[in-house]
Amino acid sequence: MTIAVTNLRVEDKLYQNRYVVDSGRPHIKVRPHQQPSANLYALTSVCPAKCYELNDEGQVEITADGCMECGTCRVLCEASGEIEWNYPRGGFGVLFKFG
């Protein structure tokens, strides 16, 4: 299958990757909040796997299934306590075929 190199959505990009999802044990959690800080809000566009999205109330939610474990969100939001960040259990998470 040859994919045109233009206009790929991030979902299509992530579809190429291999993951072993640890169901029911997300390795990143967002602390409940009324309004996101600037850094937390920035994750909705800066996260390379687009794991962070705004809900209808304007709060930031995470679905970590497509996470590539880069740590960008940890660097931006762990110190403030807005997110809790751990590595997945051994063997789970993204498994790069090429890296």
Next chain:
Amino acid sequence: MTEEKFDAIVIGAGMAGNAAAYTMASRGLKVLQLERGEYPGSKNVQGAILYSNMLEKIIPDFRDDAPLERHLVEQRFWMMDDTSHVGIEYRSDDFNESRPNRYTVIRAQFDKWFSRKVREAGATVLCETTVTELARDTNGRVIGVRTDRTGDVILGDVVVLAEGVNGLLGTRAGLRETPKPETVALAVKEMHFLPEEVIDQRFGLKANEGCVIEAAGTISRSMAGLAFLYTNKESISIGIGCLVSDFATTMESPYELLESFKNHPSVQPLIAGSEVKEYAAHLIPEGGYKAIPQLFGNGWVVAGDAAQFNNAMHREGSNLAMTSGRLAGEAISRVKKRGAPMTKENLVLYKSMLDKSFVIKDLRKYKDMPALLHTNSRNFFTTYPQLLSQAAQNFMRVDSTPKIDKERATTAAFIKARSRWGLVSDAVRLAFAWR
């Protein structure tokens, strides 16, 4: 396993961890290496270029069986604006030598090979094991680790933290700080597959020759960043990285940035028709010399990306990781051979060996470069590339304008954009940061 005690426990099976584990195991130490991925390399991301000299110092005959892609004969540096690039390139047949200097590699494959060497040297390698905590005695001395396999402590005389740029253990234990948004870049990368002969034709290569393109300019949308394109045997690694602090300020999306780079008229023909097989993201240490943390303590040392060992100016990271891992392994082996304890006083040997190596010397040379490029990113990554492109086009495009007027227009454009003082100041600061 709780009864057992290891001479050394290595956290991570990347370049630094494998170098350290191999060095110690081959000197007869009892080594346990822990890796959270399914196999060594499954969590690792790099461009990737392998530097022969640094690997030869660990495994001299690596060329016999290491999975190498292409040896590099050509390097291109591009300054890009939206429709063009101004380039410097160097290609030499001298790089077609019996023991080539640099190769492209695919990390997941290379790391599996390196890990096999580590096991053959006698180390115990345990994958699918996330280390959750450093175990310390009442004096704060690191005595081992806890993992997610068992709650028990695995004991080791010394722990080598080769846990990568985003390592949790050392930062959670307060041995070093979590990287700051200003000291790490986020890079995204794709693997584009094409037949070997198509890559050969597009880049003018033959017989495993390889080409590297590194590009800066308006593609990073005024952020401090760099894009790259590396030829592997049957694939092209293509990616772009920018400072995390710049991403947070601009709210640019990294995959849109990558799409723009791929669709740039200078790049698109090189990857046209390729099949994408992976999309990866990783952080890169960018803080340089000033971001290097404390490197050793009672019962521990830190190596590789976790120690911020990356030369951003020369885009060298894995060789600093390999070398720091090797030196950590050599230092620990020497302390062990003396029968001395793995205390801070004895492990300072690692730091003094690093100080004498290219690792610290190179990082010290460019200690002021991160501050210069990171705080003036608009000038260096947008204004100058655009000015250069306009100057080049002005020079190339033939019309009836007298040449003297063209030259004056180019000079006026530079002065208008940066002012005379700004141009001199940029040049002086760049020269000082470079020396």
